[in-house]
Amino acid sequence: MAGPLEGIRILDLSWVLSGPYCSMALGDMGAEVIKVERPISGDMARGSGPFINGESSYFISLNRGKKSLTLNLAHPRGKEVFLRLVERADVVLENFVPGTMKSLGLDYEVLRACNPRLVYAAISGFGQTGPYAQRPAMDVIVQGMGGIMSVTGEPGGPPIRPGASLGDIVAGLFAAMAILAALQERERSGLGQMVDISMLDCQVALQENAFARYFATGEVPQPLGTRHPVFTPFQAFQTKDGYIVVAMVGGMSNRWPLFCSAIDRVDLIDDPRFETGWNRTQRYGELEPILSEAMRRKTTQEWLKELSNLDIPCGPVNTIDKVAADLQIAHRRMIVEVPHPRAGPVKVVNTPVRMSRTPPKVERACPDLGEHSREVLRDLLGMGEEEIEELGREGAI
Amino acid sequence: MAGPLEGIRILDLSWVLSGPYCSMALGDMGAEVIKVERPISGDMARGSGPFINGESSYFISLNRGKKSLTLNLAHPRGKEVFLRLVERADVVLENFVPGTMKSLGLDYEVLRACNPRLVYAAISGFGQTGPYAQRPAMDVIVQGMGGIMSVTGEPGGPPIRPGASLGDIVAGLFAAMAILAALQERERSGLGQMVDISMLDCQVALQENAFARYFATGEVPQPLGTRHPVFTPFQAFQTKDGYIVVAMVGGMSNRWPLFCSAIDRVDLIDDPRFETGWNRTQRYGELEPILSEAMRRKTTQEWLKELSNLDIPCGPVNTIDKVAADLQIAHRRMIVEVPHPRAGPVKVVNTPVRMSRTPPKVERACPDLGEHSREVLRDLLGMGEEEIEELGREGAI
Numbered sequence: 155m156a157g158p159l160e161g162i163r164i165l166d167l168s169w170v171l172s173g174p175y176c177s178m179a180l181g182d183m184g185a186e187v188i189k190v191e192r193p194i195s196g197d198m199a200r201g202s203g204p205f206i207n208g209e210s211s212y213f214i215s216l217n218r219g220k221k222s223l224t225l226n227l228a229h230p231r232g233k234e235v236f237l238r239l240v241e242r243a244d245v246v247l248e249n250f251v252p253g254t255m256k257s258l259g260l261d262y263e264v265l266r267a268c269n270p271r272l273v274y275a276a277i278s279g280f281g282q283t284g285p286y287a288q289r290p291a292m293d294v295i296v297q298g299m300g301g302i303m304s305v306t307g308e309p310g311g312p313p314i315r316p317g318a319s320l321g322d323i324v325a326g327l328f329a330a331m332a333i334l335a336a337l338q339e340r341e342r343s344g345l346g347q348m349v350d351i352s353m354l355d356c357q358v359a360l361q362e363n364a365f366a367r368y369f370a371t372g373e374v375p376q377p378l379g380t381r382h383p384v385f386t387p388f389q390a391f392q393t394k395d396g397y398i399v400v401a402m403v404g405g406m407s408n409r410w411p412l413f414c415s416a417i418d419r420v421d422l423i424d425d426p427r428f429e430t431g432w433n434r435t436q437r438y439g440e441l442e443p444i445l446s447e448a449m450r451r452k453t454t455q456e457w458l459k460e461l462s463n464l465d466i467p468c469g470p471v472n473t474i475d476k477v478a479a480d481l482q483i484a485h486r487r488m489i490v491e492v493p494h495p496r497a498g499p500v501k502v503v504n505t506p507v508r509m510s511r512t513p514p515k516v517e518r519a520c521p522d523l524g525e526h527s528r529e530v531l532r533d534l535l536g537m538g539e540e541e542i543e544e545l546g547r548e549g550a551i
Numbered sequence: 552m553a554g555p556l557e558g559i560r561i562l563d564l565s566w567v568l569s570g571p572y573c574s575m576a577l578g579d580m581g582a583e584v585i586k587v588e589r590p591i592s593g594d595m596a597r598g599s600g601p602f603i604n605g606e607s608s609y610f611i612s613l614n615r616g617k618k619s620l621t622l623n624l625a626h627p628r629g630k631e632v633f634l635r636l637v638e639r640a641d642v643v644l645e646n647f648v649p650g651t652m653k654s655l656g657l658d659y660e661v662l663r664a665c666n667p668r669l670v671y672a673a674i675s676g677f678g679q680t681g682p683y684a685q686r687p688a689m690d691v692i693v694q695g696m697g698g699i700m701s702v703t704g705e706p707g708g709p710p711i712r713p714g715a716s717l718g719d720i721v722a723g724l725f726a727a728m729a730i731l732a733a734l735q736e737r738e739r740s741g742l743g744q745m746v747d748i749s750m751l752d753c754q755v756a757l758q759e760n761a762f763a764r765y766f767a768t769g770e771v772p773q774p775l776g777t778r779h780p781v782f783t784p785f786q787a788f789q790t791k792d793g794y795i796v797v798a799m800v801g802g803m804s805n806r807w808p809l810f811c812s813a814i815d816r817v818d819l820i821d822d823p824r825f826e827t828g829w830n831r832t833q834r835y836g837e838l839e840p841i842l843s844e845a846m847r848r849k850t851t852q853e854w855l856k857e858l859s860n861l862d863i864p865c866g867p868v869n870t871i872d873k874v875a876a877d878l879q880i881a882h883r884r885m886i887v888e889v890p891h892p893r894a895g896p897v898k899v900v901n902t903p904v905r906m907s908r909t910p911p912k913v914e915r916a917c918p919d920l921g922e923h924s925r926e927v928l929r930d931l932l933g934m935g936e937e938e939i940e941e942l943g944r945e946g947a948i
Contacts, residue, residue: 284882298796305714316713317702334731339555399695
């Protein structure tokens with residue numbers, strides 16, 4: 155292990171995406187993540203395709219570098235083992251429907267009694283409290299209920315889901331940040347606490363700008379294709395052979411004359427309708443056809459060269475294969491290989507965190523189910539071979 | 552101030568969105584954020600509409616609770632003041648084009664010499680190193696180059712930008728997390744370090760699943776409307792009067808028969824083509840018309856009631872006004888009011904972080920430009936009235 159979080163131990167009861175993304179982010183930075191899984195079936199993400207030699211690529215990507223301990227939390231001896239591990243942990247993470255841990259007799263109050271320094275983080279669809287608390291939620295549910303699907307898509311068109319699991323992932327990132335903040339506070343107080351992250355709340359936090367605009371104007375934000383709601387031009391344009399993104403914001407308004415000259419429309423430079431970014435946004439209906447027509451006249455590469463020479467921020471609209479082959483992505487080592495006993499070396503996305511003195515490293519495989527049960531029970535709890543065998547026979551691990 | 556990060560002081564040189572979102576997240580949790588702005592013009596986000604009584608709602612939302620200090624970093628005495636503040640800071644945050652701080656004589660090496668405990672975090676479009684490092688980037692540029700626009704939209708349709716500034720915000724969240732990890736490490740080593748976050752890298756990290764699928768199958772991920780690439784049904788459906796999202800994942804496959812009966816298609820229950828979630832995804836072309844046709848037969852409310860009774864995760868597709876008025880959002884206090892001297896009390900989105908012992912609180916306004924210059928120089932650096940006046944006359948603050 156390497157990275158800034160060396161020495162931090164996380165007992166991770168979470169499954170599928172929001173929790174595992176959170177513990178991946180922390181594990182990538184050097185935390186020891188002990189993934190506590192149900193015996194026999196484990197994290198259901200192990201069964202999610204596509205598969206490489208029968209191994210879930212979904213699971214491999216999210217669980218690299220973690221340890222796997224099987225534990226039956228409904229079994230009295232499983233509970234006992236769990237509570238002994240809690241005494242030696244810094245963080246417990248779970249993403250069950252609220253109430254699940256209480257029904258197991260393992261809610262925060264019980265865990266805190268074992269270890270007052272414990273940071274207990276729960277991620278759920280709607281939070282631990284409130285009228286929807288007990289409802290199950292999945293990514294697309296909170297993306298739908300949280301509003302982002304209503305502002306994603308073509309103007310006047312049907313709702314579109316952004317092409318990533320923002321419901322889970324943004325909650326996972328807020329949870330990781332909140333856990334680290336609670337650990338920071340623990341340095342002063344010596345005490346842990348409970349962190350309660352709602353996926354729906356995180357959707358709202360992600361969209362602070364849409365809400366700010368709505369509260370300021372009373373107008374309900376609408377889908378805008380590739381446009382930015384405030385700045386113009388700040389969008390994708392179709393070119394002769396593909397798409398290009400161009401972005402000008404307020405403080406770069408001095409680039410507007412250059413852009414006008416690049417598209418052979420110097421007549422627009424002094425047009426008062428289009429003087430500032432906000433003017434251009436207000437007059438978008440008049441401006442858009444002019445720009446779209448102009449941008450279709452050259453290829454993406456021609457535009458990239460020409461606009462870059464004028465220091466106008468621009469870039470291609472890349473597909474995933476192009477991103478994976480990109481020079482900058484290669485330089486930053488954003489794609490790395492981790493070993494896997496059956497799937498072979500598997501390419502996964504690296505952490506984006508770069509640090510000068512304790513750089514994070516992604517280099518270990520995902521665990522087989524229960525791969526580290528023995529090691530964890532022996533090294534952390536000092537159990538002997540016989541006791542471990544017995545726990546296995548009883549169905550506790 | 553309140554929250555887990557009380558006592559952490561951030562000198563925030565960043566502007567517009569990625570950096571300010573990062574420092575907002577940390578400030579909401581109790582860190583003292585001193586926003587260092589250019590004299591006269593300040594953060595250019597102050598000029599971004601829409602406006603409330605002439606005040607930028609964009610700026611108000613992102614900068615609540617921060618202090619504003621004007622400082623001319625190109626002025627020798629401005630630099631000197633900055634370095635004295637660095638001695639008393641835990642974190643410096645900036646999101647300039649790489650090289651800007653070096654050209655000011657204020658790069659990490661210089662700052663570290665002043666304060667070896669300093670965590671220096673830089674957010675940039677492409678990172679501090681690599682072939683694109685010097686390119687300016689804005690949100691839509693990295694959303695385009697990072698691939699998410701290519702997987703967002705209707706199948707076969709043009710690229711769509713997800714309706715939030717994911718390029719900036721996800722980078723801001725990773726930066727906040729990395730800063731806290733570096734502070735955690737500092738508790739052990741007594742030393743700070745440099746954190747280098749690239750917006751493009753963060754886009755890749757956000758899409759680990761799209762890359763995992765691409766590496767596993769060689770198929771380039773495509774836009775899927777509202778669908779999930781792995782699970783089915785997991786999408787929005789048009790109803791008689793709107794849209795509803797329904798989500799079934801692998802482990803809930805026992806809900807498939809219930810769903811089939813809810814839509815009056817019990818014949819599908821034993822259809823081997825649609826047995827598992829992954830089967831259904833593979834046979835989506837055959838299944839989709841059947842489901843879409845069925846879902847159009849009832850209203851959103853009718854479906855919500857019926858499917859919820861069967862414990863099938865579902866929810867409405869809400870517009871932003873509906874989210875703002877939602878009962879759960881109200882219960883979670885996700886919309887709060889902050890005071891503003893001219894715009895009046897303004898509604899902003901709360902932090903989604905809930906903690907049991909040191910709960911974060913969002914309650915203070917955004918600062919006027921330079922509002923806290925006097926206070927910071929006096930309280931932190933012990934400057935007298937006369938010296939502060941002189942700095943003002945010389946154009947250093």
